[in-house]
Amino acid sequence: MSSMTNMGDGRKVSKSRQSSSSDEEAKTGGEGHLKKGPWTSIEDAILVDYVTKHGEGNWNAVQRNSGLARCGKSCRLRWANHLRPDLKKGAFTEEEERRIIELHAKMGNKWARMAAELPGRTDNEIKNYWNTRIKRMQRSGLPIYPPDICFRVMHGNQESQNVGRLTDGVNQHDDLSQTDTLNIPELDFKHVKIPLDPSIFDIPENSMFEQSSDSSHGYNMFPIMHPAKRLRESAEIMQYGPVYEEDYMSDEITNQFHGNTCCSSSSSMPLSGGMKLELPSLQYLETQQGIWDTPASPLPSLESVDTLSSGLLEPIMYQPMKHFQVQETPDEAVKCKPEWDESGEPYSPLAQSSASVLTMCSPDGPQSVENSDHNIKHELGTEFPTYCSGKDEKNMNQIHVTRPDALLDLAWFENSVVNCDGESFRKDALNTFFG
DNA sequence: AAATAGTGCAACCGCACTCCC
DNA sequence: GGGGAGTGCGGTTGCACTATT
Numbered sequence: 264m265s266s267m268t269n270m271g272d273g274r275k276v277s278k279s280r281q282s283s284s285s286d287e288e289a290k291t292g293g294e295g296h297l298k299k300g301p302w303t304s305i306e307d308a309i310l311v312d313y314v315t316k317h318g319e320g321n322w323n324a325v326q327r328n329s330g331l332a333r334c335g336k337s338c339r340l341r342w343a344n345h346l347r348p349d350l351k352k353g354a355f356t357e358e359e360e361r362r363i364i365e366l367h368a369k370m371g372n373k374w375a376r377m378a379a380e381l382p383g384r385t386d387n388e389i390k391n392y393w394n395t396r397i398k399r400m401q402r403s404g405l406p407i408y409p410p411d412i413c414f415r416v417m418h419g420n421q422e423s424q425n426v427g428r429l430t431d432g433v434n435q436h437d438d439l440s441q442t443d444t445l446n447i448p449e450l451d452f453k454h455v456k457i458p459l460d461p462s463i464f465d466i467p468e469n470s471m472f473e474q475s476s477d478s479s480h481g482y483n484m485f486p487i488m489h490p491a492k493r494l495r496e497s498a499e500i501m502q503y504g505p506v507y508e509e510d511y512m513s514d515e516i517t518n519q520f521h522g523n524t525c526c527s528s529s530s531s532m533p534l535s536g537g538m539k540l541e542l543p544s545l546q547y548l549e550t551q552q553g554i555w556d557t558p559a560s561p562l563p564s565l566e567s568v569d570t571l572s573s574g575l576l577e578p579i580m581y582q583p584m585k586h587f588q589v590q591e592t593p594d595e596a597v598k599c600k601p602e603w604d605e606s607g608e609p610y611s612p613l614a615q616s617s618a619s620v621l622t623m624c625s626p627d628g629p630q631s632v633e634n635s636d637h638n639i640k641h642e643l644g645t646e647f648p649t650y651c652s653g654k655d656e657k658n659m660n661q662i663h664v665t666r667p668d669a670l671l672d673l674a675w676f677e678n679s680v681v682n683c684d685g686e687s688f689r690k691d692a693l694n695t696f697f698g
Numbered sequence: 699a700a701a702t703a704g705t706g707c708a709a710c711c712g713c714a715c716t717c718c719c
Numbered sequence: 720g721g722g723g724a725g726t727g728c729g730g731t732t733g734c735a736c737t738a739t740t
Binding site for chain 2: 299300301302336337340341344345387388391392394395398399
């Protein structure tokens with residue numbers, strides 16, 4: 264049977280490690296001498312023969328019954344990734360690539376689930392592709408998610424919800440119970456930037472607003488492309504935030520908040536160091552969000568913690584959207600409103616959120632709404648020539664009002680916007696902050 | 699031509715979950 | 720209910736190949 268051993272990865276197998284493995288070594292030399300490393304064609308043949316006769320599963324029995332000197336795990340992996348007859352070979356097609364991007368926007372690093380959506384492709388393959396792609400995009404300074412993919416995710420959310428329900432029903436339906444049992448880390452207020460006039464507590468501003476030393480929580484929300492260029496001042500970023508902010512926030516508050524929001528990227532921290540490039544953005548903020556949200560308000564049915572750990576922005580994005588909706592004019596509320604299916608699960612604005620995040624992460628940084636849109640489209644024109652169409656122009660403008668930081672801003676200001684003047688504003692803000 | 703850096707990918711590892719006894 | 724085996728999954732590693740200097 265043809266396998267990667269005989270195809271793309273022949274280079275590996277044919278080299279030193281492979282050549283050192285004699286055919287005899289394909290057979291076990293004893294229970295305690297399980298072979299590692301690249302598979303030989305002999306081993307492949309043995310495994311294929313065994314699976315053909317006995318079927319998949321019970322992988323440990325393969326080693327016992329076939330004499331193959333491989334652990335069951337290794338056999339399963341080899342079969343699943345290379346020997347399965349229904350595997351597609353070769354590079355991903357453009358459509359598959361699009362699908363992967365779309366699925367990742369929906370699912371995060373759920374490679375197996377993604378693989379289930381891509382017949383003939385393996386989780387490992389998809390994972391490798393994604394990691395490679397991330398690196399490539401990072402080098403190129405391009406957004407990880409093309410905006411139109413994000414919009415497709417959003418507009419196709421009905422489908423995605425169905426998919427999610429089919430493939431991850433537990434997560435989907437345990438939301439509330441999990442919410443109840445979420446282990447909210449104890450807050451360390453030393454690391455919380457309070458977007459208020461520090462005089463309220465008579466606490467020196469520089470301590471109150473001191474940049475968190477653990478800034479990873481901040482910049483992790485952005486898929487860094489060029490660390491040195493990635494993000495500018497948070498306040499600068501925020502200038503492209505919701506247009507409403509100027510309606511509701513005093514300059515002072517706005518500046519403080521935008522400059523210090525715990526959700527935003529650090530304004531001064533270098534965006535360097537290792538990070539996971541899978542929109543990990545608000546993973547940490549999932550808990551911090553409790554700070555900004557009114558504790559008494561019921562949490563929306565967040566995705567499971569597992570999902571959050573997957574790097575998926577979605578679950579934490581739609582709560583701010585819910586708040587966001589309140590402030591909208593009816594028309595806009597319709598546009599931005601988190602939709603709910605029959606089971607009460609909100610649609611996620613992830614698409615916009617992702618696009619927004621990525622917009623802000625363009626190497627040139629935000630210039631203006633128009634410019635950033637243009638930049639994205641321009642860049643995507645090279646990387647995703649077919650992704651952006653004129654019909655998305657309108658949508659793309661929405662990106663900027665739904666950026667995650669902006670959304671969190673708005674979430675935090677949910678109660679504040681009602682009374683945005685002076686003391687009442689501050690009191691409300693404090694109440695919101697401290698519960 | 700040789701050395702070095704960068705890239706892609708197969709395979710491994712550890713953890714978690716499910717199933718069965 | 721508890722423990723072990725089997726399995727699945729995601730992250731990481733190691734190395735062959737390729738590009739660049």
